[in-house]
Amino acid sequence: MSVVFLRAVILYILLIFTVRLMGKRQIGELQPSELAITILISNIATLPVEDTGLPLLTGIVPIVTLASLDVIMSWLGMKSRLVRRFTCGKPVIIINNGVLDQKSMRSIRFTIDDLSESLRSQGIFDISEVQFAVVETTGKLSVYQKYKYRGVTNEDMELKKKDSDPPDIVISDGELVPEVMERLSVSSEWIDNTLRRERTSVKNVFMMTVSPDKKYSIILKN
Amino acid sequence: MSRVITAISIITAIIAYSVFAIFVIRSETSELISSADEVRMYNNSGDTANAADAAERLSDKWLGFEKKMSVFVRDDRLTELSKAISKVRPYVTAANDELNAELENISRQLWLLYRSELPAWYNIL
Known part of the structure; x- marks a missing residue:
């Protein structure tokens, strides 16, 4: 039993390392090859835990090899379009100029139901609203609507305001977040003075956000 | 880039x-096969005492x-090899006819063990 426990602990640490090595990606954003590798790694990881007769290395070696190859292929994909095509495929245009390209749909086995579902999930219930649509390499549909169906933008309304980054968290659960403070050029003195004005202190703050123009909001701990 | 370097280092x-x-x-494995051959040699020449010592050495090396x-x-x-090697000494002392067959079995299994680790096409495919 202790062998299984220790193996599970080792593999847990290894999997965290492997996932960190592969980088951050949402499951829905995984490329097909990345998804296959993720499933493969999770399957391999179970083998030496289930079967103590197997050396742990028979689990560790393929896991780190697959993750490393994935990282190397991603890097090569950044350098070479050809490698990118090979590992990720290419996006396929299925609606061009408002016209459905049935041949392209057949080539990627994308059904009418898939198309309707993807459009509905983006709030489009009438295909005639679509000017241009692409099935991305992740299988997600990207849609560009016809001009008359697109939302009104600030530019359309000729509203002018300076672009700025959104507010970010400088105090999280009573603790300062130095990297955000540095990015927003917020000093701890400024935070102390601000909190003094609000008659509180850092350890009593549940969350404090600050925008680049130094507007802030504070949520106190209960 | 540090991830790529880490990945390349891991593969290397x-x-x-x-x-x-x-x-x-x-x-x-070569050493163990030599030890098994030594046991066989002493046993075939009728030197049971040396054969028993060689069997003991084989067992120790195996551990x-x-x-x-x-x-x-x-x-x-x-486990299979352990079972086979554990029989060698008793077979020597009891002058068992199956000793040579058991030693051949051990040598063969050791060779197969080594062969299974080679990155050859028959192991990869």
Whole structure:
């Protein structure tokens, strides 16, 4: 039993390392090859835990090899379009100029139901609203609507305001977040003075956000 | 870029470790096969005392080798070899007819163990 426990602990640490090595990606954003590798790694990881007769290395070696190859292929994909095509495929245009390209749909086995579902999930219930649509390499549909169906933008309304980054968290659960403070050029003195004005202190703050123009909001701990 | 360097380092380390493992297994299996041959030689010449000593040495070497090999090889394959090697000394002392067959079995299994670690097409496919 202790062998299984220790193996599970080792593999847990290894999997965290492997996932960190592969980088951050949402499951829905995984490329097909990345998804296959993720499933493969999770399957391999179970083998030496289930079967103590197997050396742990028979689990560790393929896991780190697959993750490393994935990282190397991603890097090569950044350098070479050809490698990118090979590992990720290419996006396929299925609606061009408002016209459905049935041949392209057949080539990627994308059904009418898939198309309707993807459009509905983006709030489009009438295909005639679509000017241009692409099935991305992740299988997600990207849609560009016809001009008359697109939302009104600030530019359309000729509203002018300076672009700025959104507010970010400088105090999280009573603790300062130095990297955000540095990015927003917020000093701890400024935070102390601000909190003094609000008659509180850092350890009593549940969350404090600050925008680049130094507007802030504070949520106190209960 | 640090991820790529880490990944390349890991792959390099695994390749280096695999090559190292092959050399370790080759040298250890050769040594054990020589020990088995030694037992056979003494036994065939009727020198039971030396054959028993050689069998003891074979058993001792195997204990060390088994631990090292358990890092690379499935447990059941090593168990089979352990069973076979544990029979050698009793067979020598009892002058059992099956000793040569058992020693041949041990040599063969050791050779197969080494062969299974080689990155040859018949192991890969």
